[in-house]
Amino acid sequence: MKNQDCELLVDYLEGSMAPEERDKFEAHLLACADCREVIEMTGDLPYLAEMTAPPAEMKGRILSAVFADEDETGTTPEETIVLNRQDGTTERPVQRSWTKYGLAAALVLSLLGNGYAFLALNGGEAVQEEEIRSVALEPAGAFNGAGEASIIEGEDGELTLAVETSELESLSGEQVYQVWLIADGDPMPAGYLSPAEGGESTAYFTFGENLDSWDTVAITLEPRYGNELPEGEVVLSAPL
Amino acid sequence: MEKISDTQLYSQIQARDRAALEQLYDRYERILFSFLVKMTADRELAEEALQEVFIKLWKGTGVFDEGKGTFSSWLFTMTRNTALDLLRKRKQAAVPLEEAGELVNGDASVIEEVEWQEKRKQIEAAVLKLSAEQREMIQLFYFKGYTHETIAEMSGVPLGTVKSRIRLALGKLKKSLHHLQERGAAHEESGL
Numbered sequence: 001m002k003n004q005d006c007e008l009l010v011d012y013l014e015g016s017m018a019p020e021e022r023d024k025f026e027a028h029l030l031a032c033a034d035c036r037e038v039i040e041m042t043g044d045l046p047y048l049a050e051m052t053a054p055p056a057e058m059k060g061r062i063l064s065a066v067f068a069d070e071d072e073t074g075t076t077p078e079e080t081i082v083l084n085r086q087d088g089t090t091e092r093p094v095q096r097s098w099t100k101y102g103l104a105a106a107l108v109l110s111l112l113g114n115g116y117a118f119l120a121l122n123g124g125e126a127v128q129e130e131e132i133r134s135v136a137l138e139p140a141g142a143f144n145g146a147g148e149a150s151i152i153e154g155e156d157g158e159l160t161l162a163v164e165t166s167e168l169e170s171l172s173g174e175q176v177y178q179v180w181l182i183a184d185g186d187p188m189p190a191g192y193l194s195p196a197e198g199g200e201s202t203a204y205f206t207f208g209e210n211l212d213s214w215d216t217v218a219i220t221l222e223p224r225y226g227n228e229l230p231e232g233e234v235v236l237s238a239p240l
Numbered sequence: 241m242e243k244i245s246d247t248q249l250y251s252q253i254q255a256r257d258r259a260a261l262e263q264l265y266d267r268y269e270r271i272l273f274s275f276l277v278k279m280t281a282d283r284e285l286a287e288e289a290l291q292e293v294f295i296k297l298w299k300g301t302g303v304f305d306e307g308k309g310t311f312s313s314w315l316f317t318m319t320r321n322t323a324l325d326l327l328r329k330r331k332q333a334a335v336p337l338e339e340a341g342e343l344v345n346g347d348a349s350v351i352e353e354v355e356w357q358e359k360r361k362q363i364e365a366a367v368l369k370l371s372a373e374q375r376e377m378i379q380l381f382y383f384k385g386y387t388h389e390t391i392a393e394m395s396g397v398p399l400g401t402v403k404s405r406i407r408l409a410l411g412k413l414k415k416s417l418h419h420l421q422e423r424g425a426a427h428e429e430s431g432l
């Protein structure tokens with residue numbers, strides 16, 4: 001029953017065998033129930049892992065990477081965000097490529113679907129609200145961070161912008177991340193993000209019953225709270 | 241509505257069905273991510289490995305063959321091998337044996353899914369029948385991906401001895417698990 005080949009089980013599980021050796025061992029497996037059963041048993045071992053909750057945005061990231069190959073169109077249109085700013089410049093285009101964003105956003109939309117309902121905390125009370133749109137925020141330049149912006153319709157028909165971010169670069173001094181809704185270049189302050197350890201932060205901003213004029217959501221890195229117009233650079237953004 | 245089986249999903253994935261891949265992802269995200277975090281002790285590396293696994297599934301690298309066992313076992317093996325490749329590529333120095341963590345860890349989350357919890361209970365019971373040394377062998381070899389050479393080097397135990405200890409530990413775990421599963425099945429049949 002036990003033979004020399006059984007000794008190779010450990011090498012086989014190490015996954016470092018040369019292909020011909022592996023073929024030979026797989027032939028042994030057909031004949032040796034003992035080795036076969038040990039390998040089958042290893043199929044239960046992953047259940048010993050303690051449950052670790054996956055990050056919320058991981059699914060979007062992974063599936064867009066998986067499907068990325070065939071979605072590549074070969075064209076990378078450069079688009080700009082037009083943003084009227086505090087420093088007097090009426091326009092300050094931010095050069096960026098939307099290709100990657102388009103993919104991720106389309107995917108997030110398809111994943112969440114229209115009927116995606118979730119519980120939002122509202123005055124300490126959980127109420128059912130409906131997400132009507134969700135886009136992935138794309139980092140500008142070399143900025144480290146990721147996020148997702150969603151438009152949620154409450155029971156009263158009011159729309160709330162929810163911005164969830166992860167892995168944002170940490171802040172120094174009075175710096176703060178500020179959320180903006182932008183309509184044709186004109187920004188409106190739409191909340192703040194103060195990432196804790198790990199860079200996660202969420203902002204909610206209720207803005208009315210109509211989405212039509214808001215075309216972009218952007219996050220800037222501001223030197224302080226309370227700016228009515230952006231002073232700092234755009235770090236994350238997405239068209240709505 | 242009958243729940244679609246993993247193997248059905250797998251053949252739809254081979255036919256380039258994105259929704260099928262998404263469904264399979266949803267089904268396995270938690271267990272695979274948790275397994276990878278246990279192996280790598282690094283959430284970012286775990287995500288990288290998980291992405292690699294689903295790219296392989298989508299591209300059809302490595303083919304599942306029903307004759308070779310269950311789909312989940314195949315997927316777990318593929319996941320483990322992917323993580324081992326990544327760990328080896330990074331050439332991470334193996335952490336000292338005493339820092340490699342425990343095979344079982346008492347403070348499991350209470351919100352685990354029922355199926356997972358049941359399997360876990362069973363395999364934990366089997367694990368508890370092993371000696372401390374055998375448990376360590378499985379933690380180091382299976383989860384941490386240490387080769388028997390590495391374990392031998394780090395523990396100063398001869399190569400051949402380490403190899404047979406690993407094999408014995410796995411064999412004993414298999415026996416106790418079978419025993420528990422048979423008892424469990426008999427239990428169900430008798431309606432108790």
Ligand SMILES: [Zn+2]
Nearest residue numbers: 005006032035
């Ligand atoms: Zn054998």
